[in-house]
Amino acid sequence: MQNKELEQGLRDRIYDYEMPVDTDQLWLDVQADLQPEKKRRSLTWWWLPGLLLVGSLGWLAFGLLEKDTARTQDANNVDGQLADTQPAKAASVEDVATGEASMATAPVNIDESNFLKNYIENSANLPISPKKAATTPPSIASATPSPVPAAPPNEAAKILPLSRQGEEMPRSSSTKEVAGGKRQNQAAPRITALPVALLPERSYGPESPPFSELKDPACPVFTKRRKAQWSIGAAGINSKPHREITALNVDQSGQSIRNLRVETPLNAVTGQILAGYETGSGFSLRSGVGYTRINSVAEVTLDTTVTTIGTGITEVIINGPGDTTFITGVVERRITTTGTSRYYNRLSTIDVPILLGKTFRAGKWRFGVEAGPVLNILTSGSARYQLADGSFSTRADNENLFRNRLSGLGWQGSLSANFQLLPKLDVGLGFNAYRQPKGGFEVAGSPTSTRYTLYGVRLGIKRYF
Amino acid sequence: MTVSTIIEGCRRGRADCQRELVVRYSPQLMAVARRYAPNNATAKDVLQDSLVRILQKIDQYAGTGSFEGWMRRVVISVALKQLDRKWVRREVSVGEQRDHQSVAPVALDQLATEDIMRCISGLPDGYRQVFNLYAIEGYNHREIAQMIGVSESTSRSQYNRARKSLQTILTDLKIALKHAE
Known part of the structure; x- marks a missing residue:
């Protein structure tokens, strides 16, 4: 049979083929998928103004707190x-x-x-x-x-x-x-x-x-209230990722979960630039932009069985000394190939953290705690994977495994100890926890999703103005 | 209810028209999804996601071509993305190739359509995608290369391997049927 004939024959048979579907159940499922989409879209449009409103109120509250603190201290000073x-x-x-x-x-x-x-x-x-x-x-x-x-x-x-x-x-x-x-x-x-x-x-x-x-600052006569000041800082965080896999309906997404489980997070690196305002009493509000890269490897061992059919000796008949008859026929051969495939994947996110903090002073040391929401505004990634024969296949960035991850809201918290290196320059070391928003690897609305929480060491520098 | 009525109703968000679209076209679209998906469960997911997308993007249907053809393309697009997104990318190394016996024209006639569908489903993911796009949907290798993100020569070689594998499966099936007789 010629190739064209095979293709034409197949096309004629299956192009208009129909398969039975439970349309009633399917309609209910489709209807359910359409409904949350509307809600999700409206939420997407409203959270940004809401966030700005909360930020403005927070800023205003800090301003009032600042004035009140100044008034109180002035009265006692x-x-x-x-x-x-x-x-x-x-x-x-x-x-x-x-x-x-x-x-x-x-x-x-x-x-x-x-x-x-x-x-x-x-x-x-x-x-x-x-x-x-x-x-x-x-x-x-x-x-x-x-x-x-x-x-x-x-x-x-x-x-x-x-x-x-x-x-x-x-x-x-x-x-x-x-x-x-x-x-x-x-x-x-x-x-x-x-x-x-x-x-x-x-x-x-x-x-x-x-x-x-x-003149000793400890003397109350000469104790001055700390001034509120602006600051800008940069920090690098090296983290160990912890991943959660969630599924609302295990039956439908069981395969996806199994597939996701072959991935092992390796490490994560975060860089942040934050600018903000610190009141005289040590409260601070900082925001900026952060970049996080999560490296992971997906390793899977596959057993591939290929069945081939050929001609071989199926029967040997010995008629007598020197007289043997070989009967040939169809022989089925099965060859199983075992190979390991590894996929080295990269997930990159760009976030906007909004952190509220409190700083405690002790001489040249400042001990601070900061926490707040992190808005994930962009997610991308790429994956290159190793074939069973050891060679690598590279995929373009726009065809990566992560392209449909969902943006959302996470949170970040940190504890840090900063040392005043110069009069207006601090260097700090601390612990950082960053819980990323939930991301789905399936289409929107799919129950299967993953979520990373990064625990890491933070090294930063901060300049006051 | 005519097709144009359904389309117009879906554009206005009328639930009865949306339901009619789902009921009328699901069997045909399910067959398309099944050819690209490795199993029935995945095919159902693809179909459901495709219908949601069709209903959401129906404004993008210009009305110039076949509505069924437009829906088929949506299903294929969703199916390819679904498969591309899978974490496990099966790279099948074929251990041994043999000279394929030619399949007599009567072989396809002897097989039920369900069996042919099953044979296509038995192909590895990459082979199945390229074979469906080229042999059944009629796309050329340049279009396929753009759709699934491989080079044109890769698409061509994948198709050749897919065809040989399918011929092997059909031959085996024919032999099995012969023995069964």
């Missing part, structure tokens, strides 16, 4: 109090100096961080005697709202610098005595000192440490 009350303080000092209720109008320049130093230095010019200071009306101190308890008037002298106690303060050249023992300013005051009642007693006691020691 002596520096902040002093800065806020400078005009009143100047007026108070002037009032003490003159003994009158006149308000000073000249600005008083006080560097917060060096205010104690300024205070000590300028105390030499302070036109006030300890005796006079002791008579300072309590209303001056109590007029300033402060959580720091105001020193009683009779203790004012005690909390002045030791070197000035008991001494007659030299009078300023700009101050002269007038009749009645009152002094009057001739020019704008150059006093930069502060009311002693506002200062913590232990910072000015007789045993006060030298100024250099007072």
Whole structure:
């Protein structure tokens, strides 16, 4: 039979062939497949605005938290109090100096961080005697709202610098005595000192440490609230993948599951670039883009049996000595070939993580925890496989095994320890867990799917601005 | 219900027209799916996915060619993707080739269509795809190469091997039938 005849004969027989189908059940199945597709599509269109809304609300909440934290800390921060009350303080000092209720109008320049130093230095010019200071009306101190308890008037002298106690303060050249023992300013005051009642007693006691020691950040007077700052960072993660195979209907997808089980994940590598904002209290919101590559191998051993039919000796008849008859006939031969096929596969994903975090400081170390959703926006891959004879066959990227994986939402969490290498540069090491969205290797709606969870070591660098 | 009524109704999302399409064309499309799938279960999956895709993409049918031909192409496309997506790619090494005896024209007549379908199903995946596309659907090797992602020469050699394998199977079947008589 010629090839054309064979093809034509087959075509005539089977082109319009029909096979019986349970159409009622099939219609129900098709109907069920059509329905979720609509829901899935609507969800696909709505999750992005929803995510943006949640992100915006989170950002707003962080902003409010930041303001609230700043307000709370300012209220407890002596520096902040002093800065806020400078005009009143100047007026108070002037009032003490003159003994009158006149308000000073000249600005008083006080560097917060060096205010104690300024205070000590300028105390030499302070036109006030300890005796006079002791008579300072309590209303001056109590007029300033402060959580720091105001020193009683009779203790004012005690909390002045030791070197000035008991001494007659030299009078300023700009101050002269007038009749009645009152002094009057001739020019704008150059006093930069502060009311002693506002200062913590232990910072000015007789045993006060030298100024250099007072600069220790542990001293509450000099403790500054950490500033909120922007950061950008890069991290590399090497992970061990763990894969789950799920199926809602084992009967229908049993073969697919068996096929998927021949694959063994090897390793995964992730690279992320994240930028974000960290509040003074250590809360952070970071987002960026990440690339993950999962390498795996699928190995299967196949037994291929080929049956051939040929002519051979089927019967031997010995008629007598030297007289043997061989009867030939059809002989069936079966040859089984066993070969191992390996497929080296690559799954690549591009993700957008949105991570909320909290950082704890300890000296130059920062310990952080971060977690949040990861949006898988693109998935691709390729597979090259090894044939039984050892040769490789390469498939194009657009014909890979993963092209129909589904995008979706996963999550990521990490614990890290960062060391401050430079004033604004941290390097970190940590543990990372990344649960990828569920991906299907079948057509949309198929019950069989896989899901990777990656556990790995994270090495990162972060730059603050 | 005419074909144009069914198509128009499906475009408007009418359930009765969709059901009519499924009931009327499923047996024919099932036979197409069965020729590409290695077993009945996979063929049913292919058919179901194909019908879903047909109903979703029916707007893309221009109305110029045969509607049945368009649906067949959808089924073939789904079947090829389904098979391509399988993790296990069977690479069959044929241990020994022998000179194939010619099959007498009467052999095909002696066989029931179900037996011929079974013979085609017995071919390895790659052979079966190429054989169906070339011998039954009538695509040329260039089109087949583009459809399944192989070179044109690979398609040609796969087809030759598929034809020889099928001839072997048909010969064996004929011999078996002869012995049965």
